[in-house]
Amino acid sequence: MQRCCAPAAVRRRDREGEAGLFRTLADPHRLAILETLAAAEEHVCVCDFTAGLPLNQPTVSHHLRLLREAGLIESERRGTWVYYRLAPDARARMQAALDVVFDDLAVDETHEANTECCTVPSR
Amino acid sequence: MQRCCAPAAVRRRDREGEAGLFRTLADPHRLAILETLAAAEEHVCVCDFTAGLPLNQPTVSHHLRLLREAGLIESERRGTWVYYRLAPDARARMQAALDVVFDDLAVDETHEANTECCTVPSR
DNA sequence: GAGATTCATCGAAGAATGTCAATACAAGCC
DNA sequence: GGCTTGTATTGACATTCTTCGATGAATCTC
Numbered sequence: 001m002q003r004c005c006a007p008a009a010v011r012r013r014d015r016e017g018e019a020g021l022f023r024t025l026a027d028p029h030r031l032a033i034l035e036t037l038a039a040a041e042e043h044v045c046v047c048d049f050t051a052g053l054p055l056n057q058p059t060v061s062h063h064l065r066l067l068r069e070a071g072l073i074e075s076e077r078r079g080t081w082v083y084y085r086l087a088p089d090a091r092a093r094m095q096a097a098l099d100v101v102f103d104d105l106a107v108d109e110t111h112e113a114n115t116e117c118c119t120v121p122s123r
Numbered sequence: 124m125q126r127c128c129a130p131a132a133v134r135r136r137d138r139e140g141e142a143g144l145f146r147t148l149a150d151p152h153r154l155a156i157l158e159t160l161a162a163a164e165e166h167v168c169v170c171d172f173t174a175g176l177p178l179n180q181p182t183v184s185h186h187l188r189l190l191r192e193a194g195l196i197e198s199e200r201r202g203t204w205v206y207y208r209l210a211p212d213a214r215a216r217m218q219a220a221l222d223v224v225f226d227d228l229a230v231d232e233t234h235e236a237n238t239e240c241c242t243v244p245s246r
Numbered sequence: 247g248a249g250a251t252t253c254a255t256c257g258a259a260g261a262a263t264g265t266c267a268a269t270a271c272a273a274g275c276c
Numbered sequence: 277g278g279c280t281t282g283t284a285t286t287g288a289c290a291t292t293c294t295t296c297g298a299t300g301a302a303t304c305t306c
Contacts, residue, residue: 010175011162015154026146031138031224039227046283052133059265061284080273080282091225098221101154102214104162169253182295184254203252203303
C-alpha cells in the first residue's frame with residue numbers, strides 16, 4: 001500500500017493578507033487607477049479620474065478608498081482638490097505577495113502530517 | 124487659468140484580463156493551493172487538498188476549477204485519482220500582469236486627451 | 247454485472263462586491 | 277454669512293463569489 005503522493009503537501013499558512021492585496025487589484029478600474037499613478041510623474045487629481053473613467057464620482061471615490069485602505073496609494077489635499085499618488089512600497093508589496101506564493105521559501109513552517117492520504121494504483 | 128495637473132493622465136486600456144488573473148489569486152485557499160503546487164516537486168493529488176484544506180470536497184473542486192480555467196494549473200487523471208500541477212507559465216503570467224500595471228511601458232497607446240480638467244488654485 | 251471510491255457538477259443560501267443617486271463634508275469665493 | 281465646487285459617505289440595489297449538500301460521472305475491485 002503506497003501513498004498517492006508525498007504525505008503532507010498542503011500549505012496551511014494564513015494568506016489572508018496576500019489574498020486581500022490581490023483582491024484589491026481584481027478590478028479593471030482600480031488597475032487603471034494604479035497604472036495611471038505608476039506612470040504619472042506628478043500627483044494625480046481625483047477630478048482626472050472622475051473625468052477619465054467611465055464611472056460616476058462616488059464610484060471613483062469608492063475605488064480610491066479601497067486602494068488607500070490597502071496601502072497602495074496615498075492622498076493629499078490641496079485646497080479644494082485631492083491628489084493621489086502611488087505609495088512608495090506599493091509595487092514591492094505586490095511583488096512580495098507574488099513571491100510568497102510562487103517561491104519555495106519557508107519550507108518547514110507550513111507542513112502538516114497528512115497521515116490519511118489516498119493510496120496509489122499500481123499504474 | 125491653469126490645469127490642476129497633466130492633461131491626460133488616466134489610462135483607459137482594457138485590463139479585464141489582468142484583473143481576472145488577480146481575482147483568481149484573491150482567495151486565501153486558492154493561494155494555498157498555488158503555493159502547495161509551486162513548492163511540490165511532484166503532482167499533487169486532489170485528495171491531498173480535500174484532506175489538507177478546511178473545505179468540503181465540492182468547494183475544493185470549485186477552487187481547482189477556477190484555477191484551471193484561469194490557466195494557472197493543469198490536471199491529469201491517473202486511474203481513480205486526479206493530480207494537479209502548476210502550469211509552466213503560471214508565474215510568468217502573474218508577473219506580466221503585475222508588470223503591466225507598475226511598469227511605465229507602452230506610453231502612447233493609452234492616453235486620451237482629457238481637455239476638461241479642473242483648474243489649479245494659486246497655491 | 248454490483249458496489250465502493252474519487253472527483254466534478256448542480257442548485258441554493260449567505261456574504262461580499264460594484265455601482266449609483268442622494269446627501270454630507272470641506273474649501274474657496276462672493 | 278451664503279453660494280459654488282470638489283470630494284467623501286450613506287443607503288440601496290444588482291451582481292458576483294464562497295460554501296455546501298445532493299447528485300452525477302469515471303474508475304477500480306470483486
